[in-house]
Amino acid sequence: xxxxxxxxxxxxRFQSLGWYRTGLERCRAVAQIENQTExxxxxxxxxxxxxxHADLPATVLMTNxxxxxxxxxxxxxxxxxxxxxxxRTRQRFRVVRTWWYQQSERPGIDTVLLELDDYPRNVSPAxxxxxxxxxxxxxxxxxxxxGHPNQLGNPQFSLQDNVILDxxxxxxHYRAPSDRGSSxxxxxxxxxxxxxxxxxxxxxxxxxxxxGGTYAANEGIALSAIVGRLRDRPPAPESVVR
Numbered sequence: 001x002x003x004x005x006x007x008x009x010x011x012x013r014f015q016s017l018g019w020y021r022t023g024l025e026r027c028r029a030v031a032q033i034e035n036q037t038e039x040x041x042x043x044x045x046x047x048x049x050x051x052x053h054a055d056l057p058a059t060v061l062m063t064n065x066x067x068x069x070x071x072x073x074x075x076x077x078x079x080x081x082x083x084x085x086x087x088r089t090r091q092r093f094r095v096v097r098t099w100w101y102q103q104s105e106r107p108g109i110d111t112v113l114l115e116l117d118d119y120p121r122n123v124s125p126a127x128x129x130x131x132x133x134x135x136x137x138x139x140x141x142x143x144x145x146x147g148h149p150n151q152l153g154n155p156q157f158s159l160q161d162n163v164i165l166d167x168x169x170x171x172x173h174y175r176a177p178s179d180r181g182s183s184x185x186x187x188x189x190x191x192x193x194x195x196x197x198x199x200x201x202x203x204x205x206x207x208x209x210x211x212g213g214t215y216a217a218n219e220g221i222a223l224s225a226i227v228g229r230l231r232d233r234p235p236a237p238e239s240v241v242r
Contacts, residue, residue: 019192022192023144023146023157023192024083025124025192026126026146026186026188026192027083027146027155027157028081028083028084028120028123028124029045029046029081029123029124029125029126029186030043030044030045030081030083030146030147030148030155030185030186031043031044031045031046031061031079031080031081031082031093032044032079032080032082032148032153032155032181033063033067033068033072033077033078033079033184034072034077034078034079034080035072035076035077035078036076036078038078039151040148040151040152040153040181041067041071041072041077041181042063042064042067042068042071042148042181042182042183042184043063043067043146043147043148043181043182043183043184043185043198044061044062044063044067044068044079044114044184045061045062045063045125045126045146045184045185045186046059046060046061046062046119046123046125046126047059047060047061047062047125047126047128047194048125048127048128049099049113051128052113052128052226052227052230053100053227053230053231053234053235055234055235056099056100056113056230056235057099057115059119059125060099060113060114060115061079061095061113061114061115061116062111062112062113062114062184062186062197063111063112063114063183063184063197064104064110064111064112064183064184064197064199065101065102065103065104065108065110065111065112066104066110066183066199067112067183067184068095068112068114069098069101069112070103070104074095074098074114074240075094075095075240075242076242077094077095078092078093078094079092079093079094079095079116080092080093081093081120081123082148082153082154082155083146083154083155084120084123089120089121090118090120091120093116093117093118093119093120094116094117094240095114095115095116095117095240096115096116096117096239096240097114097115097237097238097239097240098112098113098114098115098237098238098240099113099114099115099235099236099237100112100113100230100233100235100236101113102229104199109170109221109225109226109229110197110199110200110221111197111221111226111229113235115237126186126188126193126194127192127193127194128193128194128223129189129191129193129194129195129223130193131224132167132172132189132195132222132224133164133189133190133195135164135166135167140163141163141164141189141190142162142163142164142174142176142189142190143158143162143163143164143172143174143175143176143187143188143189143195143196143220144157144158144159144162144176144187144188144189144190144192145157145158145162145176145177145178145182145185145186145187145188145198146158146185146186146188147178147181147182147183147184147185147186147198148181148182148185149177149178149179149180149181149182150179150180150181151180151181152181158176158177158178160177161175161176161177162174162175162176162177163175165215165217166207166208166209166217167208167222168208168209168222169222169224169225169228170221170222170225171208171219171220171221171222171225172187172195172196172219172220172221172222173205173208173217173218173219174187174217174218174220175216175217175218176218177218178198178201178218182198183198183199183200184197184198184199185197185198186198187220194223195220195222195223196220196221196222196223197220197221197223197226198218198219198220199219199220199221200218200219201217201218201219202216202217203216204216205217205218205219
């Protein structure tokens, strides 16, 4: 075809089949958090605990503190993995131990790490990014969420209107769509590596770096902030009583 007949007209570019397949693989590690009556409360996902802190188990579930224990007690929570395709293996699990909890009210960072009674087979925990994307104004950096907004049973992907707006040492701001039930969703960079734990958002989110004012933004807790808090206050496991 003659040159000059096609152009990329905006800031978005192509995504390969392999990129989408990697996103589907990440989806398998994402779970819906339910109460005893199977109402969707939020989202959680599997991570390699040893990458967060040496005292953690090999695999833990990460979600928001305002999901577990503040919305549903650990002993009452059901963790349902709904992105396992046609796997005939076990997909619903219970919490047996709380390893680390930070309350949602600041200065807490709204994070909890949990041990389950078992884990789905052939599921890889979400890989951790080495750093946050560089915001140099040259290229657009994007955040990708996978979660269960609006109590939807199937995992939902936020792939559009998802520009990373800003971040500091604790929080990441982005425009990736979320809704009630998205709390506890993993936030990925463009390589599908974990950069943050989604927990809040709105049209009047305070700007970071003391810039003053507000803007429309969703907010996640930066992975580096979670690792830093774990270093300052190491895990202290507590068994769950039902």
